[in-house]
Amino acid sequence: MALLKDKVVLVNGGSQGVGAAIARASAREGAKVVITGRRPGPGEALVAELGGDALYVRADLSDAEQAKASVAATVDAYGRVDCLVNSAGLTARGTLLDTTPELFDAHIAVNLKGPFFAMQAAVADMLAREAPGTVVNIITSSAHGGQPFLAPYVAAKAGLAGLTRNAAHAHRWDRIRINGLNIGWTATEGEDATQRAFHGAEDGWLAEASAKLPMGKLGQPDEIADFVVLLLSDRSGVVTGSVIDWDQNVLGGLD
Structure with a gap:
């Protein structure tokens, strides 16, 4: 349907996981896509895969100046930014009792400060051109409360909501129009690394976890990407200020 035909889409944190899926879906729907990430290897490989109007910009989204610079680089390359997706995230574990100030600051930097200043720069560009635009922030269902071991993550993501x-x-x-998506447990490369590093997961953990979920699987990045593209596009109409729970667990539901 070419939902994003001729749009310029910046996907911060777009070199892997959910962000990469959003970049692919945006390109498929006709957009010029800019992706950012800290590691050139995955970013450049994805740009080569997308071909055509795609660009990788190296950026550490925990740095406010680099977050703003990602927008400037997009404007330099394509003259504007029509759509911004903030999908970079830090999920390092920490409870209320064992989180250090350094870990807390790291979560705030990646999960809240980076999106704030990327939005600031993107909205400023839209206003300067007197043009409409869209923003989608990738948040988390844990922003409603979350697990005890996600205390600083929840604090930052609730702020983003x-x-x-x-x-x-x-x-x-x-x-x-600015909206957010509270995504649930999702099958990504980063989640696999997290499960192994923090929870002692071994090969086969994904199949075991999937079997215990209502839909028989974790959330899939390509499914999230399709939803994000809809929110970025005119097909989502007038919707703004919505933070949508994209999950198979129902808030307030009890067994």
Whole structure:
């Protein structure tokens, strides 16, 4: 359907996992895609896969200046940014009792500060051109409370959920739509590494975990990507300020 035909889409944290799936889906739907990430290898490989109008920009989204620079690089390359996706994330474990100030700051930097300043720069570009635009923030279902071992992650992502609503309200009259997606447990390369590093998972953990879930699988990055593309596109209509639970667990449901 070419939902993003001729749009310029910046996917921060787009070199792997959910971000890479969003980049692929955006390109498939006709967009010029810019992806960022800290490691050139995966980013450049994805750009080569996408071909055509795709660009990789090396950026550490924990640095506010680099977050803003990702937008500047997109504008330099394509003249504007129509759509921004903030998908970079840090999920390192920490409880209320064992989280260090350094770990807390790292979560805030990646999961909240980076998206804040990327949004600041992207919205400023849209306003300067008096043009509409869309933003989608990848948040987490854990923002509702989450597990005890995700304390700093939850703190930062809950902040991003609030920021999403605040910015959407502030810029609705500018026709800039800003929404968020509270994704649940998702099967990505990063999740595999996390399960092995923090939870002692071994080969076969994914199949075992999937069998215990209502839909028989973890969330899939390509499914999330299709939903994000819809939110970025005009097909999602006037929706703004929505933080949507994209999960198979029902908030408030009890067994």
